[in-house]
Amino acid sequence: MTNQDKTLAAGLAATAPPPAAEPDFDAQRRQAFWRRVRGHRGLQAGAAILLALLAVAVFAPWLAPHDPNAQSLAYRLLPPAWSEGGSWTYLLGTDQVGRDYLSRLIYGTRISLVVGFGAASIGCLIGVTLGVCAGYFGGRIDSLVSFLLTSQLALPGLLLAMALVFIIGPSLWVVIGIIGGLHWTYYLVVTRTSTMRLRQLDFVAAARAIGSSRRQILWHEILPNLLNQIIVVFTFEVGIAVLAEAALSFLGVGIQPPTPSWGLMIAEGKMAIFHRPWLVVLPGMALFLLVIGANLLGDGLRDVTSPEKRN
Amino acid sequence: MDDTSLLHIDDLDVTLPTAAGPLRAVRGMNLSLRKGEALGIVGESGSGKSMTALALMRLLPPGARLRAGALRYAGHDLEAMPDADFAAQIAGRGIAMIFQEPMTSLNPVYTIERQMTELMVRDGASAARARERALYLLDRVKVPDPAHRLRSYPHQLSGGQRQRVMIAMALMTEPQLLIADEPTTALDVTVQAQILELLAELRQEFGMAMILITHDLAVVANAVDRVMVMYGGQPLESGPARTVLGDPRHPYTRGLLECAPGKAGRHARLNAIPGIVPSLVDPLPGCVFGPRCAHATAECRNGDIARTPRDAQGWFRCLHPQAAAQPAIATRANTADTGVAQPPARPSADIVLSATHITRTFSQRKGIFGKPYQVRAVDDASLQVAHGETVAVVGESGSGKSTLARILLGLDDPDQGEVRLDGRPVAGLSAAERARLVQPVFQDPYSSLNPRRPVGEIVARPLALHGEAGAADLRRETLRMLERVGLPQRVIHSYPNQLSGGQRQRVAIARALILRPRLLLCDEPTSALDVSVQAQILNLLQDLQEEFGLSMLFITHDIGVVRKIADRVAVMRDGRIVETGPAGTVLERPSHDYTALLLSSVPTLAHAFAGAA
Numbered sequence: 001m002t003n004q005d006k007t008l009a010a011g012l013a014a015t016a017p018p019p020a021a022e023p024d025f026d027a028q029r030r031q032a033f034w035r036r037v038r039g040h041r042g043l044q045a046g047a048a049i050l051l052a053l054l055a056v057a058v059f060a061p062w063l064a065p066h067d068p069n070a071q072s073l074a075y076r077l078l079p080p081a082w083s084e085g086g087s088w089t090y091l092l093g094t095d096q097v098g099r100d101y102l103s104r105l106i107y108g109t110r111i112s113l114v115v116g117f118g119a120a121s122i123g124c125l126i127g128v129t130l131g132v133c134a135g136y137f138g139g140r141i142d143s144l145v146s147f148l149l150t151s152q153l154a155l156p157g158l159l160l161a162m163a164l165v166f167i168i169g170p171s172l173w174v175v176i177g178i179i180g181g182l183h184w185t186y187y188l189v190v191t192r193t194s195t196m197r198l199r200q201l202d203f204v205a206a207a208r209a210i211g212s213s214r215r216q217i218l219w220h221e222i223l224p225n226l227l228n229q230i231i232v233v234f235t236f237e238v239g240i241a242v243l244a245e246a247a248l249s250f251l252g253v254g255i256q257p258p259t260p261s262w263g264l265m266i267a268e269g270k271m272a273i274f275h276r277p278w279l280v281v282l283p284g285m286a287l288f289l290l291v292i293g294a295n296l297l298g299d300g301l302r303d304v305t306s307p308e309k310r311n
Numbered sequence: 312m313d314d315t316s317l318l319h320i321d322d323l324d325v326t327l328p329t330a331a332g333p334l335r336a337v338r339g340m341n342l343s344l345r346k347g348e349a350l351g352i353v354g355e356s357g358s359g360k361s362m363t364a365l366a367l368m369r370l371l372p373p374g375a376r377l378r379a380g381a382l383r384y385a386g387h388d389l390e391a392m393p394d395a396d397f398a399a400q401i402a403g404r405g406i407a408m409i410f411q412e413p414m415t416s417l418n419p420v421y422t423i424e425r426q427m428t429e430l431m432v433r434d435g436a437s438a439a440r441a442r443e444r445a446l447y448l449l450d451r452v453k454v455p456d457p458a459h460r461l462r463s464y465p466h467q468l469s470g471g472q473r474q475r476v477m478i479a480m481a482l483m484t485e486p487q488l489l490i491a492d493e494p495t496t497a498l499d500v501t502v503q504a505q506i507l508e509l510l511a512e513l514r515q516e517f518g519m520a521m522i523l524i525t526h527d528l529a530v531v532a533n534a535v536d537r538v539m540v541m542y543g544g545q546p547l548e549s550g551p552a553r554t555v556l557g558d559p560r561h562p563y564t565r566g567l568l569e570c571a572p573g574k575a576g577r578h579a580r581l582n583a584i585p586g587i588v589p590s591l592v593d594p595l596p597g598c599v600f601g602p603r604c605a606h607a608t609a610e611c612r613n614g615d616i617a618r619t620p621r622d623a624q625g626w627f628r629c630l631h632p633q634a635a636a637q638p639a640i641a642t643r644a645n646t647a648d649t650g651v652a653q654p655p656a657r658p659s660a661d662i663v664l665s666a667t668h669i670t671r672t673f674s675q676r677k678g679i680f681g682k683p684y685q686v687r688a689v690d691d692a693s694l695q696v697a698h699g700e701t702v703a704v705v706g707e708s709g710s711g712k713s714t715l716a717r718i719l720l721g722l723d724d725p726d727q728g729e730v731r732l733d734g735r736p737v738a739g740l741s742a743a744e745r746a747r748l749v750q751p752v753f754q755d756p757y758s759s760l761n762p763r764r765p766v767g768e769i770v771a772r773p774l775a776l777h778g779e780a781g782a783a784d785l786r787r788e789t790l791r792m793l794e795r796v797g798l799p800q801r802v803i804h805s806y807p808n809q810l811s812g813g814q815r816q817r818v819a820i821a822r823a824l825i826l827r828p829r830l831l832l833c834d835e836p837t838s839a840l841d842v843s844v845q846a847q848i849l850n851l852l853q854d855l856q857e858e859f860g861l862s863m864l865f866i867t868h869d870i871g872v873v874r875k876i877a878d879r880v881a882v883m884r885d886g887r888i889v890e891t892g893p894a895g896t897v898l899e900r901p902s903h904d905y906t907a908l909l910l911s912s913v914p915t916l917a918h919a920f921a922g923a924a
Contacts, residue, residue, distance in 0.1 A: 203758060207750050211742030
């Protein structure tokens, strides 16, 4: 045995002898990924909830038993079918002007999902860009971004959103843009500190030593390592954005009637909250389901994709 | 149990819960310690040495299970003692512990005085008396100006001073037993020598027993009476330091001694122990070292190996004890001879790297309104590396060696001076050209690989980045490179966290060499690795140097590594290169006082035995 062979053997010894034919590593990786997914109840529950809501939103015209905007004043404020005075025609009852509540909830899913994911994506784009730049370049850029952050945190968010919607005029896209444009601070804080830490690590220095440009370092080395945190903040922000839309609609500056939105439904139901509680409870439960589903999915995705779990 | 016995541990087992199953961190640990005695526990990472100490101090991680035949300290049955009694009587009072990392062992928001006197005051001493004792002890551990230091906060102290404060704090309540877990590992070698000397002095003065836990055989040899060698959670050999380290019976002890780069000269190969530390989840029956042992036979795998008594205090756990005829120290001397017999590589006149009068100053300020002040990290440093030559840059922390490395890599620009690679100024090279001339290998194998990328992608990245090879070529070249650094093909799809420290460092070397650079710049490439793995990596680097005709610049604080690998040495201190020359000359006949101090501070086995004889 030559010296070189001995050194090689030293590295190989602890590992199993190499198999004769090269196995399909990609298939193994996929299998391992699905094994982790199967072992994660939270992820499954979150994915199931969101997929179900997505299906409801997409197939709303086929699922809804009635036109969500059709009023029938003869059947106003009917309770759900299972309580006294309810009717099986209107499964979840009707609202103040006699519109079918189930149909409105089903159509409201569309608004909530679009607003939740749309606004969270806009915030993500703003926050991650600012955070990574501040963390990686430091110095003046960091000071500037930190100033932006402080200013943003000092602004009363809801008030500002109301004012902006008021000035521009309410529509679905304005609501999404404004909610997204005001919810980027979590992304920034999380990515800025992580980038600062990552920037110091040797693999970034190694990437520079092999001649990577700044853009390549940011995309190839830094961003993949931020992915876990971004996923968690994203799903968290989906929940926040859905609630923000509900709050704006509740205050009358969000989605405009008669478009069915869960927040608007709560707002309209608040008059009757004590003697017709389902008007508030049902959209409230729908909101809760969406937010909890998004959060479970985010935590689960973080768990199954993080490299630490791949043992 | 006679009245001189202080600590008695019999058949201690510690089990940690992990996702893969229970991990047997400590198995069958036996230990007894007399009053005033010093015991060294030596082992690599994962050997269970720290876990034993933590078990004793009830600091085990949550979920850990402890089982012991006996666990007695000075007449107390520690196993049966309630937590509240343990906290009131033993922790800090009877047994005190100091930890490896002086930077995080002190609470940053309290003054030194408050932290030192806390325990005494809580036990009923007056504040004045506690302060008096703190002053006395700070003086004893040789902290300058103790009265002033009492009012300081931890961040105002250097690492060495903090470790002194930690020792003084441990002594406040006059413990009978001091457990020191790697107390000098995070410190510079000159400071390490002072701290070890201090511990020995204090032990004499206070008549205290000590358990010194370390991975460094030479540190143990110089500081304790008795040594226990641990591996894979089990003690394998124990006895008086001189017997165990001078004439080991267990193949593992012998292997450890042989793979430490010490006196053995340039080009002498280290006898690395093959393989890596085994998994302690569901361990195989039989000798725990068996899978890596050259002498293992079938009977070694047949159940637990009993202890074989050796002399009055010593024993070993092996069926094939090594013959006494060939003491390890003599073996090392022999290899040193053969090492000298090989002709050293003849550096040609072809200069790969030349740095002239490099100066780098950092401007810092305290707060936004603070006055800026200058820190000169590198001061007029000049260095040359010829083709095929290995130059070692030696220095302690803060000497500017890492800043110099960054400048030589082209990652940082010097304020003054010029770096030339292959005769061309580095400032004028494109990133791609520079990458083909010099590549780094960093110290920390855990942070030098992107945790989000599989190994194959990490190794292939330099080639892919410059876009010269097709996918098939890329894959072939990656596999070839992995094979050259001694990694199996299948790691190509592993992520870095699935590999051991040594394997990660091999990946880092493969990534550095795939562009076939002319110079490899290694910044402490082995200091985060266990000594048996360090030997593998040093051997590998030496092989690759011959094969690829590499020049190497080796930045290190470890004199043993320098002896093993360097043709020429440059000694750095406070940003300046204070001495340079051929390795033999600088290490044997240093001309600068600081080099001499550095060399004399390094603990060696030979020195320990000379002192004892």
